[in-house]
Amino acid sequence: MNKLIATLVFTALTLNNMAQEKIVQTAGRDQLGDFAPKFAELNDDVLFGEVWSRTDKLGLRDRSLVTLTALISSGITDSSLTYHLQTAKNNGITRTEIAEILTQIGFYAGWPKAWAAFRLAKDVWKDDTAAADAKAAFEHGMIFPIGQPNDAYAQYFIGQSYLAPVSSAQVGINNVTFEPRCRNNWHIHHATKGGGQLLVCVAGTGWYQEWGKPARLLHPGDVVNIPAGVKHWHGATADNWFAHLAIEVPGEKTSNEWLEPVTDEVYNQLKAEE
Numbered sequence: 001m002n003k004l005i006a007t008l009v010f011t012a013l014t015l016n017n018m019a020q021e022k023i024v025q026t027a028g029r030d031q032l033g034d035f036a037p038k039f040a041e042l043n044d045d046v047l048f049g050e051v052w053s054r055t056d057k058l059g060l061r062d063r064s065l066v067t068l069t070a071l072i073s074s075g076i077t078d079s080s081l082t083y084h085l086q087t088a089k090n091n092g093i094t095r096t097e098i099a100e101i102l103t104q105i106g107f108y109a110g111w112p113k114a115w116a117a118f119r120l121a122k123d124v125w126k127d128d129t130a131a132a133d134a135k136a137a138f139e140h141g142m143i144f145p146i147g148q149p150n151d152a153y154a155q156y157f158i159g160q161s162y163l164a165p166v167s168s169a170q171v172g173i174n175n176v177t178f179e180p181r182c183r184n185n186w187h188i189h190h191a192t193k194g195g196g197q198l199l200v201c202v203a204g205t206g207w208y209q210e211w212g213k214p215a216r217l218l219h220p221g222d223v224v225n226i227p228a229g230v231k232h233w234h235g236a237t238a239d240n241w242f243a244h245l246a247i248e249v250p251g252e253k254t255s256n257e258w259l260e261p262v263t264d265e266v267y268n269q270l271k272a273e274e
Helices: 002-018 027-032 037-052 060-073 079-090 095-109 111-124 130-140 151-156 264-273
Strands: 161-167 173-178 187-190 197-204 206-210 216-218 223-226 232-236 242-248 255-258
Touching: 027 037, 060 079, 060 095, 060 111, 079 095, 079 111, 095 111, 095 130, 151 161, 173 197, 187 232, 197 206, 232 242
Parallel strands: none
Antiparallel strands: 161 173, 173 242, 187 255, 197 223, 197 242, 206 216, 206 232
16 A cells, blocks of 8 residues: 555656746737747747746756846846736735845845835735745745635534645545644544555644544655544644645545544643654
């Protein structure tokens, strides 16, 4: 079974790395296609279609960092910088990070240039909050997507969780992400034969606990085997986001029984032990 887990995770990682799409850009042709068709072609097909698309050599996030540094150092603070600031945000650079990046650039490229860049950056990241910033930073550091709010099972969780389906073929695999302090209720996976669940921790730190046993602190790379019939819960630690792959073990007449919540009294005791 552990070999199967390793194979599934390796396959998912490989497919994720191979899934990088070629950057499609039409701004050159849209704005200069009639006036300077060759320049438009070089902009759309070479700069973006080839250079920006070489993500196997340098990731999009790093390319954004290089581009922002070059533009700001050159004193370019027009719409092109706004575009690349927005691109940097889309490529995973958070509000906290862009503030630090522009501060660093200011010491080498010039303070007035940094001031001008900050005015544009504030508008690009204006809707971001500290919570959204932390979420974006966590997602950037994890190869699997966070997915959508886990609304269908919200009644069985304390705090916000997210769900991203990874595979539905052969065995069901979902990436489940917990914000700090989020945890699911005590629950049991039932089956007349086989069944249960495997958790493969992929990011952050979390807790797993079986009824009547001490809680186990989880880190990336840890694997938890949960047999059918075992009452348990799992979730994030108090100060960290947490994500794991939830792999459903095939079985006969499988079902989940959701039970009582994990109280603050129980959870806060774990914080003291963390």
